[in-house]
Amino acid sequence: MVKEIERVGIPVVHICTVVPISLTVGANRIVPAIAIPHPLGNPAMSKEDEKALRRSIVLKALKALETEIHGQTVFEK
Amino acid sequence: MIRVVHYINQFYGGIGGEEKADVKPEIREGVVGPGMALKAALGNEADIIATVICGDSYFNENMEEASAAILEMVKKYNPDLFIAGPAFNAGRYGVACGSICKAVKEKFNIPVVTGMYIENPGVDMFKKDVHIVETANAATGMRQAIPAIAKLAMKLAKNESIGAPQEEGYIPRGVRKNVFKSERGSKRAVDMLVAKLKGEKFETEYPMPDFDRVAPNPPILDIKKAKIALVTSGGIVPKGNPDRIESSSASKYGKYDLTGVNDLTAETYETAHGGYDPTYANIDADRVLPVDVLRDLEKEGVIGELHRYYYATVGNGTSVANAKKFAATFAQELVKDGVQAVILTST
Numbered sequence: 226m227v228k229e230i231e232r233v234g235i236p237v238v239h240i241c242t243v244v245p246i247s248l249t250v251g252a253n254r255i256v257p258a259i260a261i262p263h264p265l266g267n268p269a270m271s272k273e274d275e276k277a278l279r280r281s282i283v284l285k286a287l288k289a290l291e292t293e294i295h296g297q298t299v300f301e302k
Numbered sequence: 303m304i305r306v307v308h309y310i311n312q313f314y315g316g317i318g319g320e321e322k323a324d325v326k327p328e329i330r331e332g333v334v335g336p337g338m339a340l341k342a343a344l345g346n347e348a349d350i351i352a353t354v355i356c357g358d359s360y361f362n363e364n365m366e367e368a369s370a371a372i373l374e375m376v377k378k379y380n381p382d383l384f385i386a387g388p389a390f391n392a393g394r395y396g397v398a399c400g401s402i403c404k405a406v407k408e409k410f411n412i413p414v415v416t417g418m419y420i421e422n423p424g425v426d427m428f429k430k431d432v433h434i435v436e437t438a439n440a441a442t443g444m445r446q447a448i449p450a451i452a453k454l455a456m457k458l459a460k461n462e463s464i465g466a467p468q469e470e471g472y473i474p475r476g477v478r479k480n481v482f483k484s485e486r487g488s489k490r491a492v493d494m495l496v497a498k499l500k501g502e503k504f505e506t507e508y509p510m511p512d513f514d515r516v517a518p519n520p521p522i523l524d525i526k527k528a529k530i531a532l533v534t535s536g537g538i539v540p541k542g543n544p545d546r547i548e549s550s551s552a553s554k555y556g557k558y559d560l561t562g563v564n565d566l567t568a569e570t571y572e573t574a575h576g577g578y579d580p581t582y583a584n585i586d587a588d589r590v591l592p593v594d595v596l597r598d599l600e601k602e603g604v605i606g607e608l609h610r611y612y613y614a615t616v617g618n619g620t621s622v623a624n625a626k627k628f629a630a631t632f633a634q635e636l637v638k639d640g641v642q643a644v645i646l647t648s649t
Contacts, residue, residue: 226535226615228516229629230644233637236519237533241648243362246397246423252646253518261323261359261394261649263582264536266589279588280595283645287605290522290530290643298518 227252238286240264244299254289255299256282304348304459307376308337309386309402311395315355320579323394327356327368329375336444340385343452348459352379354402358394359578361402368398369405376406383459384410388417388447389424391439391619393577396424403432413458417451418473421622425473433458434473439619528642531609533632535617535625536590536649537575538566538583547616549576555615555628557635560608565594577618578649590647609641617648 228251230237239252242264247255258264265279289300307329312322314335333341334353341350354372361368376384384406386399396418403414417435418425425434435454437447450471457464467474483490490507497504522528539547545556563570566587573583573590588594596608613632617625636644 226533226617226625226629227646228514229626230533230633230636230646231516231519232630233633234519235633235636235641235644236522237644237646239646239648243394243397245365245427246393247648249423249426251515253516258647260363262320262578262580263589264647264649265592265595266582266586268582268585268589275589276594279592280598283592283595283599284604286645287525287530287599290528290645291525293521294518296518 236290238289240282240286248297253294253297256286256289258282304383305381306348306350306383306385307352307354307379307381308340308350309354309399310335312355312357317355323357323359323579325357326360327354327372329354339448340452343449344456348456358398361398362394365401369402372402373405373409382412383455384412384414385451385455386416388437388451389422390437390441390443391419391422393423396422397427400424400428400432404428407432415451415455415458417447429473430475435471436473522643525605526603527606529607529609529640530605530643530645531636531641532591532612533644533646534591534614536647537573537616538571538587538591538614539574541570541572543574547574549574549616550618552616552620553624555613557611557613559611560593561610563593564597566591575616575618575649590649609639
């Protein structure tokens with residue numbers, strides 16, 4: 226799906242847990258997530274901390290969208 | 303006697319389904335689950351002395367730790383042969399099988415075999431490193447997969463020569479081998495061309511690798527003005543799953559209006575995905591589709607606008623052809639709606 230979106234000219238960032246799969250599939254901008262059943266959350270945290278964590282991942286994704294890249298790039302934690 | 307260690311996931315190990323996908327690896331003596339049939343297929347010259355069981359999510363979320371722990375376990379049994387799966391079209395299981403096979407092969411220098419469906423993401427990741435027997439896409443193909451895996455594994459264990467992928471039933475590894483043919487290359491090439499012109503079937507001797515890569519688009523220059531859309535393969539849908547998106551092998555995607563939605567709650571949204579433990583997403587779907595945070599960022603002016611609609615499907619055993627078709631369709635809508643960037647989340 227990332228490739229088809231990229232193909233029409235829209236930059237896309239893939240937030241996912243299993244980065245090697247994303248690389249294999251061909252995503253260009255990749256932001257690693259927390260865990261498979263809760264990529265943008267952590268149920269062990271308080272509501273506020275969890276939302277702050279989610280916000281930090283989304284901000285990283287926005288940063289990735291603003292970054293010029295020349296090939297597949299993983300925006301590390 | 304050829305000593306075999308077998309690797310399976312928590313489901314085939316009888317530990318549990320998705321709710322147990324986070325279990326750490328363990329090793330048990332003898333056969334477990336599909337190991338029974340595998341042992342029979344391997345015959346009298348081999349024995350499965352131990353079985354490693356590991357949760358699919360645990361392995362994928364902790365690849366290095368999981369591999370290291372499993373290698374330690376395997377070492378104690380001093381095997382001559384290592385078999386993983388088959389994983390069919392289970393993505394995390396395939397990645398685990400491929401990656402542990404590769405690790406075992408590198409560490410102990412023994413033959414390794416696994417089995418997967420051709421679209422399993424583990425295939426592209428590991429086909430060059432290990433022999434992967436091509437299987438059906440679901441466990442209903444177990445009866446065909448087991449003998450094929452056993453046969454190839456025994457050949458490798460006995461150091462017999464391995465034939466071409468089509469003959470042996472494994473997925474091509476990109477290895478080229480010199481062979482003698484009765485006709486010279488120029489004649490074979492012309493024969494192929496003639497067949498092609500006639501519209502007849504012919505088989506190329508050198509399939510071109512399929513590099514389906516799309517170059518990255520230029521970045522967003524002013525994110526403060528950008529209209530950003532959310533897309534997910536994590537199956538987040540309005541409560542009740544109005545479009546009845548399938549929990550696996552999805553045949554459709556959904557398009558949902560986020561007007562007036564500032565937070566996804568247990569009462570309003572859920573996941574339709576059958577390939578991970580839904581507990582956390584059902585309590586708070588923002589954990590998969592971060593609508594709450596994007597609304598905040600929209601209010602604060604960090605982004606221009608969150609697009610009115612989000613698109614969702616279930617990426618669980620869903621065919622690549624379907625996923626491609628879904629996205630190709632909605633990508634056109636995104637363009638028409640003036641969306642400038644997409645955040646796609648996957649579980």
